[in-house]
Amino acid sequence: xxxxxxxxxxxxxxxxxxxxxxxxxxxxxxxxxxxxxxxxxxxxxxxxxxxxxxxxxxxxxxxxxxxxxxxxxxxxxxxxxxxxxxxxxxxxxxxxxxxxxxxxxxxxxxxxxxxxxxxxxxxxxxxxxxxxxxxxxxxxxxxxxxxxxxxxxxxxxxxxxxxxxxxxxxxxxxxxxxxxxxxxxxxxxxxxxxxxxxxxxxxxxxxxxxxxxxxxxxxxxxxxxxxxxxxxxxxxxxxxxxxxxxxxxxxxxxxxxxxxxxxxxxxxxxxxxxxxxxxxxxxxxxxxxxxxxxxxxxxxxxxxxxxxxxxxxxxxxxxxxxxxxxxxxxxxxxxxxxxxxxxxxxxxxxxxxxxxxxxxxxxxxxxxxxxxxxxxxxxxxxxxxxxxxxxxxxxxxxxxxxxxxxxxxxxxxxxxxxxxxxxxxxxxxxxxxxxxxxxxxxxxxxxxxxxxxxxxxxxxxxxxxxxxxxxxxxxxxxxxxxxxxxxxxxxxxxxxxxxxxxxxxxxxxxxx
Numbered sequence: 001x002x003x004x005x006x007x008x009x010x011x012x013x014x015x016x017x018x019x020x021x022x023x024x025x026x027x028x029x030x031x032x033x034x035x036x037x038x039x040x041x042x043x044x045x046x047x048x049x050x051x052x053x054x055x056x057x058x059x060x061x062x063x064x065x066x067x068x069x070x071x072x073x074x075x076x077x078x079x080x081x082x083x084x085x086x087x088x089x090x091x092x093x094x095x096x097x098x099x100x101x102x103x104x105x106x107x108x109x110x111x112x113x114x115x116x117x118x119x120x121x122x123x124x125x126x127x128x129x130x131x132x133x134x135x136x137x138x139x140x141x142x143x144x145x146x147x148x149x150x151x152x153x154x155x156x157x158x159x160x161x162x163x164x165x166x167x168x169x170x171x172x173x174x175x176x177x178x179x180x181x182x183x184x185x186x187x188x189x190x191x192x193x194x195x196x197x198x199x200x201x202x203x204x205x206x207x208x209x210x211x212x213x214x215x216x217x218x219x220x221x222x223x224x225x226x227x228x229x230x231x232x233x234x235x236x237x238x239x240x241x242x243x244x245x246x247x248x249x250x251x252x253x254x255x256x257x258x259x260x261x262x263x264x265x266x267x268x269x270x271x272x273x274x275x276x277x278x279x280x281x282x283x284x285x286x287x288x289x290x291x292x293x294x295x296x297x298x299x300x301x302x303x304x305x306x307x308x309x310x311x312x313x314x315x316x317x318x319x320x321x322x323x324x325x326x327x328x329x330x331x332x333x334x335x336x337x338x339x340x341x342x343x344x345x346x347x348x349x350x351x352x353x354x355x356x357x358x359x360x361x362x363x364x365x366x367x368x369x370x371x372x373x374x375x376x377x378x379x380x381x382x383x384x385x386x387x388x389x390x391x392x393x394x395x396x397x398x399x400x401x402x403x404x405x406x407x408x409x410x411x412x413x414x415x416x417x418x419x420x421x422x423x424x425x426x427x428x429x430x431x432x433x434x435x436x437x438x439x440x441x442x443x444x445x446x447x448x449x450x451x452x453x454x455x456x457x458x459x460x461x462x463x464x465x466x467x468x469x470x471x472x473x474x475x476x477x478x479x480x481x482x483x484x485x486x487x488x489x490x491x492x493x494x495x496x497x498x499x500x501x502x503x504x505x506x507x508x509x510x511x512x
Contacts, residue, residue, distance in 0.1 A: 012036070012414075022108065023389060029398075029409045054173040056244050057101045057130060057150065060192045063169045064151045067158045076100070077109065078116035085120055097125045099154070100142065102132030104370065104394035114141040127157070131205050134371040135390050148211045149195055166218040168193070170231045171244070187239045189231055193219050197246045199276065199311050201303065202374040203336065203367060206246050217251070221258035232267055238448055240296065241271045248273035252283055262293035268448045270296035276311035277320055285327045289443055298324065299332040302357070305350050306341050318357045328442030330360035330435050337420070338367030338413065343405040351420055355427055360434040364420050366413045368394050369401050426471045429481045433460050436484065460485045 016035035020027060055073050062069035070088075072080060081098070088095050098117050102110045110132060117124055128138050129146035138145050146153045155162045171190040194217050196210035232239055249255060262269060269292050277300055288294075302317065303309055321331040335354050337347050354362060369379050370393060379385050384402045386392070386409075393400045397414035399407075406412040428434060436456040442449050464485060468478065 019395075023391070026388065026392070029388070029392075031411065034410045034414060054171060054190070055101065056171050056190055056192070058099075059169075059171045061099070061150050061154060063167050065154060065158065066160050066164075070095075075106065075109075076113055078112050081113050082116055082120055085117070085124075094121070095124060097127065097158075099127040099129065100133075101130040102128050102138070103130060104132045104368075105391050107132050107135065107390040111141055127154070129153075131209055131370065131394075132390070134205065134208060136371070137390075147209065148213065168219045168223050168227050170227060173242075175240075187235065187237050188242050189228065189239045190242045190244050191224070191227070192244050193217050193224065193248075194245055194250075198250070199247060199309070201301075201309050201311070202378075203303075203370070205370040205373055208372040217254060221254055221261055224258055225261040228269065229265060232269070238268065241269060241293075243271070243273045246274050247276060247279065249275040249279040249283065256284070256287050259288035259291040259293050262291045265292040267292060268446050269293040272297045272299075274299035274301075276300065277315045277317055278311050278313070280320060280324070281315050285323070285329075289327070294442070295324075295327075295329045297330045297332050297360070299334060300359075301334050302354060303334070303336050304339055305353055306339065321357050321359050325358075325360070325438055326441055328438055328440075330438045331357075332361040332363070333357055333359035334363045334365070336365060336367050337416070338399060338403065338406065340404055342403075344416070347416070347420075351423065355424065360438055361431055362424050362428070364417065364424070366397060366399060366417060370394070422471060425467070426473045426477050427480070429460070429484060430463050430467060432456075433463070433484065436460060457486065 012035040016030050016032075019030055055071050058069075058071040058073075062071050070084065072084065074080065085095055085098075100110055100113065110128070114126055114128070117126055125144070126142040127144040127146060128142040129150050132138070133145050134147065144157065151166065152162050154160075155164070168191065171192070173188040173190055175186050175188055196213045197204070197206040198214040200207050200212075228241060271293060273295065275298060280298070280300070300317070300320075301309075302312065321333075324331050333354060335350070337350070342350075351364065354364070369375050369385060371390075376385075379401050386400045386402070388400055392398050397417055398410055399413045402408055406416075425431065433456060436453065439445070439449055439453045439456065445453070464481060467473070467481065473481070
């Protein structure tokens with residue numbers, strides 16, 4: 001599914017056609033006038049990140065089962081699955097089980113896949129897990145629905161030792177940073193050290209997905225350190241590390257020990273995690289200053305100023321983000337619009353309140369009402385959920401419920417999100433450039449960090465003309481941008497690249 005960045009920056013008429021191809025019966029929710037806005041920004045407008053497609057949950061499960069498992073990395077379709085079943089059957093090694101990691105925005109495809117498997121062989125046992133599995137009707141399409149830790153669930157189902165130690169392996173991926181039409185790849189080392197979340201936010205599905213269990217860490221700091229260093233040595237490339245879990249910091253001491261183990265490592269180990277403000281409030285960042293492992297970006301869910309979630313209670317978030325920046329750590333703030341108190345006017349008040357926190361990155365999305373969450377039961381009881389395919393409960397820009405102030409569907413929410421994103425970029429400049437001042441605060445920067453500082457300085461200057469042209473900022477916004485830009489010389493080869501589409505195309509070909 002296209003993410004919100006694609007929808008806001010891309011050709012929205014293409015987004016509409018994509019939805020029509022997948023859901024032809026939903027045309028009445030896709031009026032032309034909503035999707036014909038000229039918001040397609042040019043390649044040189046900003047920094048855009050494209051995430052690689054990796055089946056993280058499937059790989060983690062496969063790594064922790066003794067039973068042989070084939071993981072399909074690409075988004076599954078009935079054709080892909082049946083082709084694999086036929087291949088195995090032709091070699092007299094047929095599959096006995098098929099598991100689906102069900103994403104909400106692909107629920108319709110999941111139904112088609114599940115039916116196709118049973119049509120191929122009624123004896124194959126089918127299992128559904130992940131967020132989409134929590135819809136009540138999922139039991140109509142598969143034999144088993146997993147609503148807890150998938151490893152222990154499958155071990156029990158397959159007759160394996162439920163208490164066997166978990167295996168820690170790197171799940172490699174790559175991101176592409178698109179800048180002036182050039183794709184810059186980065187190696188991502190993804191790891192999973194625990195599952196579940198102790199937070200009980202009323203809109204969030206993670207706590208319900210794992211039956212409300214509080215996560216425990218599967219691995220010691222020594223195991224994580226050994227695995228990451230061995231992987232970095234093997235591939236001989238700079239990497240970024242991503243912890244694929246919503247609340248990474250539970251035990252401070254576990255993290256202090258992990259950072260301590262990296263103190264003598266010669267390479268740079270930048271780390272991206274998600275966690276809560278409460279977990280960061282009393283974290284002693286002085287204890288980790290001398291480590292080659294470093295927090296580069298921390299995602300903190302602000303969610304909403306009107307309702308204080310327990311993970312943010314009694315914390316000065318602005319001071320917290322300032323403290324992170326002083327230690328060379330970028331804060332990535334996420335926010336949700338579409339709660340009942342929101343209207344078109346107070347949304348903008350809250351967006352300005354969000355920007356006042358001075359996070360390095362800001363991400364605003366619309367409220368999704370997800371199955372089995374407290375808000376799901378509330379809205380369902382009130383009769384406010386739309387009669388749409390389950391996929392539409394997690395499509396960016398689509399409001400799948402009735403609201404006191406916003407029209408359902410794409411009509412109000414998608415244009416509003418577009419306005420908000422453009423406003424954020426007018427106020428703060430293209431997303432990502434604020435990392436420049438963050439990197440400059442990193443103590444004892446190595447050559448990798450110094451390169452990123454130089455790169456961001458050049459990017460800041462190169463993007464200024466197109467930023468000014470396409471967003472039409474006011475004088476104050478221009479002044480703020482110029483203050484960030486500073487004095488930097490553009491290398492001659494950057495000028496060649498930005499002026500030559502053929503050269504950009506050739507560079508992208510070489511980087512494949």
